[in-house]
Amino acid sequence: MSDTPARSKPVPRKAAYHHGDLATALIDAGEAELREKGIEGFSLRGVAKRAGVSHAAPAHHFGDTNGLLTALAARGFERFLARQDDFKRAAAPDPRAQLSAAGVGYVNFALENPALFRLMFSSDRPEFETAVLDQAATQGFMTLVDGVSQITGTDPWADSAAMRQVSATWAIAHGVADLLVSGRLKIVGGMDPQTRNAEIAAMIDPVIPAAR
Amino acid sequence: MSDTPARSKPVPRKAAYHHGDLATALIDAGEAELREKGIEGFSLRGVAKRAGVSHAAPAHHFGDTNGLLTALAARGFERFLARQDDFKRAAAPDPRAQLSAAGVGYVNFALENPALFRLMFSSDRPEFETAVLDQAATQGFMTLVDGVSQITGTDPWADSAAMRQVSATWAIAHGVADLLVSGRLKIVGGMDPQTRNAEIAAMIDPVIPAAR
DNA sequence: CGGCGAATCTAGACACTGTCAAGTTATCTT
DNA sequence: AAGATAACTTGACAGTGTCTAGATTCGCCG
Numbered sequence A, B: 001m002s003d004t005p006a007r008s009k010p011v012p013r014k015a016a017y018h019h020g021d022l023a024t025a026l027i028d029a030g031e032a033e034l035r036e037k038g039i040e041g042f043s044l045r046g047v048a049k050r051a052g053v054s055h056a057a058p059a060h061h062f063g064d065t066n067g068l069l070t071a072l073a074a075r076g077f078e079r080f081l082a083r084q085d086d087f088k089r090a091a092a093p094d095p096r097a098q099l100s101a102a103g104v105g106y107v108n109f110a111l112e113n114p115a116l117f118r119l120m121f122s123s124d125r126p127e128f129e130t131a132v133l134d135q136a137a138t139q140g141f142m143t144l145v146d147g148v149s150q151i152t153g154t155d156p157w158a159d160s161a162a163m164r165q166v167s168a169t170w171a172i173a174h175g176v177a178d179l180l181v182s183g184r185l186k187i188v189g190g191m192d193p194q195t196r197n198a199e200i201a202a203m204i205d206p207v208i209p210a211a212r
Numbered sequence C: 001c002g003g004c005g006a007a008t009c010t011a012g013a014c015a016c017t018g019t020c021a022a023g024t025t026a027t028c029t030t
Numbered sequence D: 001a002a003g004a005t006a007a008c009t010t011g012a013c014a015g016t017g018t019c020t021a022g023a024t025t026c027g028c029c030g
Helices: A022-037 A044-051 A057-062 A065-089 A095-112 A114-121 A131-152 A160-181 A193-207 B022-037 B044-051 B057-062 B065-089 B095-112 B114-121 B131-152 B160-181 B193-207
Strands: none
Touching: A022 A044, A022 A057, A022 A065, A022 A114, A044 A057, A044 A065, A057 A065, A065 A095, A065 A114, A065 A131, A095 A114, A095 A131, A095 A160, A095 A193, A114 A160, A131 A160, A160 A193, A160 B160, A160 B193, A193 B160, A193 B193, B022 B044, B022 B057, B022 B065, B022 B114, B044 B057, B044 B065, B057 B065, B065 B095, B065 B114, B065 B131, B095 B114, B095 B131, B095 B160, B095 B193, B114 B160, B131 B160, B160 B193
């Protein structure tokens, strides 16, 4: 979406005063800061220092700290969906296997990006009303609704039992992810990745709706 | 536990300089601060101001901010378990109904104390190695293990399938709670309490193990 | 090609935060 | 009654987010 070679941005410079593409550089730096310090140690000045600019530079691109966190969360949701797609592609094509794979991808993303996951789901700081973030955050739910719909052959928006299955599927994946991120479920957390994913699937699968 | 009339504390004073029982007063103030400002707006100086003492007074009782948050989390877990017991007492005595009620209590506590719930499950700030907090946090898991054990007649510590059912039960309750707290699951969140609890139970119950 | 408006970034200041050190006041012990 | 100890205050320091004003560079229009 942002890879039009000319035009969009004047190609990153090595310039001194004008950075060239500071906005994305700040997002990169912010992601590193988040990963290393966690949400609760996240500092806007620290991000600026990482990017090699003055402490007030981020404000011009993101307004305030929450603005940058909003951008980070939006990018997080994109990667989140991409990670689920990774697991889907590696799974059998039938709808139940696809939904199960998405769930395992959900949990794996959380384990791979714990601080980002918390920013996306357990923080009040990102402004979720922002168009770009709201859309990114909603899209995952839409594909989930779609997945259940393909299995059951019903429209969850019109069938409250199907919508309940949507919620339950989401909840089991999210619950496993969040408990693992916060260091609970130590038994599962300590497994090697392969058997761990099998264990995760074994927890999720019973909740996934049966084919109609 | 702390209601021995004499001895334990010199009975709250109206004194000026020495507060009498500042430690619990700070926990009360801290809980109010947490409720109103959330974790991310929590300020130790704000807590001191609420309690009417100087900004450095809390340090003498709790060390640093994380020390107070640790105490808050510990008290949170006590209330958490008590709230689950409330729901258990109001439910049928058979083991499955008891476990289901505990799950609904789990979610209700989260909805009633969103910031405290996040402190307990989505924050790195409390020191979970602290004896009092570690014990309080572990106790819930123990009763959960016990509940599954009573239903299945097996010992989850010796039966990996039963332990998986423990994890899954925890995960579905936790997932529903966390998604509701963070404002996802708007459909469920918007219901009136009674039908909402029925909906929560309907999501949880299929995950609860069947009787042996 | 030159200059001018606008975008980009820096520098400084302010109020606020958590934490530390030193001093003050009350309680407890003997 | 006096000295020791615990409880609390005051002041200071570095770090934070955000605001303002100023400096630098880019892009465009002539």
